[in-house]
Amino acid sequence: MIIVLKAHSTDAEVAHVERRIQSMGYRPHTIRGELRTVIGAVGDDRGKERLRALESLECVEAVTPILQPFKLASREVRKGNSQVAVGDVVVGGPTIVVMAGPCSVESRLQVLDVAARVKAAGARVLRGGAFQPRTSPYAFQGLETEGLKLLAEAKRETGLPIITEVMEPERVDLVAEHADVLQIGARNVQNFSLLRRVAESGKPVLLKRGMSTTIQEWLLSAEYVLSGGNPNVILCERGIRTFETSTRFTLDLNAVPVLKKLTHLPVVVDPSHGTGHWEYVESMALAAVAAGADGLLIEVHPKPEEALSDGPQSLKPERFAALMTRLRKVARAVDRDL
Amino acid sequence: MIIVLKAHSTDAEVAHVERRIQSMGYRPHTIRGELRTVIGAVGDDRGKERLRALESLECVEAVTPILQPFKLASREVRKGNSQVAVGDVVVGGPTIVVMAGPCSVESRLQVLDVAARVKAAGARVLRGGAFQPRTSPYAFQGLETEGLKLLAEAKRETGLPIITEVMEPERVDLVAEHADVLQIGARNVQNFSLLRRVAESGKPVLLKRGMSTTIQEWLLSAEYVLSGGNPNVILCERGIRTFETSTRFTLDLNAVPVLKKLTHLPVVVDPSHGTGHWEYVESMALAAVAAGADGLLIEVHPKPEEALSDGPQSLKPERFAALMTRLRKVARAVDRDL
Amino acid sequence: MIIVLKAHSTDAEVAHVERRIQSMGYRPHTIRGELRTVIGAVGDDRGKERLRALESLECVEAVTPILQPFKLASREVRKGNSQVAVGDVVVGGPTIVVMAGPCSVESRLQVLDVAARVKAAGARVLRGGAFQPRTSPYAFQGLETEGLKLLAEAKRETGLPIITEVMEPERVDLVAEHADVLQIGARNVQNFSLLRRVAESGKPVLLKRGMSTTIQEWLLSAEYVLSGGNPNVILCERGIRTFETSTRFTLDLNAVPVLKKLTHLPVVVDPSHGTGHWEYVESMALAAVAAGADGLLIEVHPKPEEALSDGPQSLKPERFAALMTRLRKVARAVDRDL
């Protein structure tokens, strides 16, 4: 931490801050500049924000952290890339992993049909929602346990491992019984009790970025899972809130290279939620792969205009298949495969 | 809903969309303009977004809702202002209710000391965190059950009712035993299972706005509680995420008049979290009252520079007392009291 | 500036950065921490970003400025509050100055009528647009020179000084002939040639915040005028771009206390543009005064539903008069007058 004092701080004030830094277990190192005195607090301040409380002293202008606050998620702890195994599929390796399927599981027919078709097109994981977080209490909330069973059936039919969302700590065990990857949705990225519970499960966790979560906060959420003993974390960029309304969210592909610099965890991208419009999914899927993503999460529905949720952003199976062909070319252009 | 077709739509396409609207239980009403055909879907579409799926049709350009999607929270359902009773205190009446206390309950001494001092200054509810949502897993997470007991003791000593945060569905009963108001934090505003559970409790609920929640989404979250049978909802503006970094969040006081227009629910403002710096709390507290807020949530700590959380935004008790004097004057200037 | 080196930097790298700091005229001061080496560059770095280029060295992780980059605008240079005289009116003194009038000057009748009525209600400056920055080339662009003459006539009739916008460097002289305050609109806050030209004019300048300008950038724009030799700068908060759409912009009242801390310049608030809806203007005007603003800029139109621009946010004269009565009460409650 760097503690910046206000202009014209007295020697007594400097000494007072130095003592407080010491009392918190850090070593103060003072630099007297022309216009400001700054004090470095030397020590491992990752994840500890107690030093920030010094900002409430009248003589302190600002407290600025130097270290990133996460540890286990950091590339400094692990230089190489982490790989997360989902059944036979490896996320974070040379092959880009496409996870596809409907937003919600709506019926046996729907999910089996989509599962077969996305598999044929080259998807390696089946996505589908059983428990659905919906902004309105009047909207379709998912088939719940019935939905989980239909996903399990689709898995038996196709061999595709399953990713589905879990929203409540007390349902983690239930969902973990049927799912291969537990998805934490954007609205739960800082639901810390849920994060602790999925950590305990040991299952692979796909952690979506919140719509207003900074990359630093997101990695601290990952740190909850990692420090809970579960190393199998996949990060998923899915769009952030900005002023622009021509897309539902602003898919932030910049997050891909930023994460690749900061963390060893695999990174996938969800262009369906990120843009909210099927017409933009293809371009952004291609861009995500070119940017270095390790995988994609794409919504596919046989009849988007009848979907119970997120119809506007779902691809029809034929469009999805055509996209997979194009994705493969771009993957190879950046020395990956699909 | 208004469905806007793309330019040059054919008669067959118009007829197809009309049929789909009918099949979903709405009455289509078509207007052929010079450059676009638009179809109004007549019927009560509040909270139902199935019509939005029409956007996935190739001939449809956009689907625009006409009605606000919430019902029970709407002023159209209830013209007068709702009042929420918290013990003897009424939130939403002519008197502005100040809820004050430390961010976290840290010790018996701390909470009893602060409780006595905020009461003396005119606060009517004691705030304090026992379960703390912390961005980092390495930060202080609260005294938990012990914290609840200390709050209960402070209530016995001072007579002040208690507001404290609940983060997990399975702890709602525990917290409800000790607290008079259940606080839902910004990070849980769309934790729908938690919302359902606090609805069942019947207790007053203070629902903080999420840092990137639109006012419409926020009212839909309130709708989860209201439609779950609990009418005692207080809304709390606490700052949104924007590009500006000189404050920790951007306290959005515009939300006060917007909410007063849209909903009958009481509205309080948290200038401590909203700005993140004690130096700005006073101005924004005064402004909130002038804007029409029904109450304030303010952090007070006897030694902010030693606080285990949120020190930089906490007022010292003397400053808080001085603020209360100024607040009273502004309250009276807008025909309220404090 | 604080230069943070990457983990495991070598002594040679540290020495290289130290030399580069010296070659730019600063004194390096190195702190070796447990996990990072940081180097303070001691010297006056305000407004100079050359040190930031060090970030392009492979061994450098980040370069963090310590000082605010503006000088003349800073409270460190001038402790007391600046006052700007506009004819007999003083902006920045104990009396809150309300500037009111139509968005655009549309006709002689309109502007004379509004001028008389806002004066009667207590406004001290007349606002009105002659040159209008319009998002669309097809929208009404203002009466231009004819508009300036009508404003001048309204000034002769009422004695109210005039504030009007200037958009182009080459028209500064023309506008300065008729106006008492030159307004720089939000879209021109970083039009640096225009800023230099209004600096030369010596006239009072009202500098609106850009819709995505940080407070720091805004003060640097003020610094262009101040360092050009013109001390008569008034800052005007008018709403920023955020994700929220229930208001046209998000009026950021937090800027008032932040500016009062950072700068000696007077601060006024424009709730008309800031909210975009007349129904919210009253609450936000009251809040602005309570927050500590030195003045207000309010749009008033005799027939808002026929206005050629910004009708939705204009108050009718009677509403404006009623608002002035309420504003006076709040002003007195915070020890000001109106």
Next chain:
Amino acid sequence: MIIVLKAHSTDAEVAHVERRIQSMGYRPHTIRGELRTVIGAVGDDRGKERLRALESLECVEAVTPILQPFKLASREVRKGNSQVAVGDVVVGGPTIVVMAGPCSVESRLQVLDVAARVKAAGARVLRGGAFQPRTSPYAFQGLETEGLKLLAEAKRETGLPIITEVMEPERVDLVAEHADVLQIGARNVQNFSLLRRVAESGKPVLLKRGMSTTIQEWLLSAEYVLSGGNPNVILCERGIRTFETSTRFTLDLNAVPVLKKLTHLPVVVDPSHGTGHWEYVESMALAAVAAGADGLLIEVHPKPEEALSDGPQSLKPERFAALMTRLRKVARAVDRDL
């Protein structure tokens, strides 16, 4: 436009709004729904916002536009893609055009050196700033006319056409003498007098998106140039302001497919300004091409750590050359060339 009336509007109010719609030259078409009456105003409302003033009527809840407000920029006016010729180079055709060079022209040696090296690597246009918009008045403001001459010399040496920024209406002629493309910077995207003046010049114009400009507003700025008689407009996405601080701006690649749907104008992307860090430029450049961009604007500097501006985001020439090789592969994967 769709005019939504408040609940329980009377017949007289409906009739009043219908009359006002007619008096503005539109045909009203009224739909009485269960909860709301809405009135369609039939007619060409593109670019005309006078109907919006109806929002100031007490009985009107909202006024919602149906048509995009731009005309000449719209794909509805021109189905095929526009191509802009820059000397022998065509922007908007099958070949992706890379424009590269230093942020500022700093010296003869620097610009000639960079020009030769970016040409050798495959760039087709040389970029370089002579007039520099700088946030701080104390920062390097460019070599101005001398810079233009050095760019002209580099053009003679290499044959590369030149793109450089123009900031002031009265300097358009001067810059147009030396430059092949006039760049309008992000801060001037709504400098309407500048837009009118570059329209008159007839020269190709590269119009950067403002940091908080919606795509709709940006296309309206393009409409100023197009409706001024200059069809040679290239759009350049360069990052928007969001809450995320790990990149300097948030490069919004979603804008690429959105623009490709809405407009026929060519679209290029500037990953250097968009991210602000050289380490992220490569990934985002590759992603931009995969997303469908027609070109790139990339900053290259022989010694970024000594650059007078924007050093942190500049690539060294060797890195740029390596990037070009990778870009070529991705371009071919999406059936383009470089």
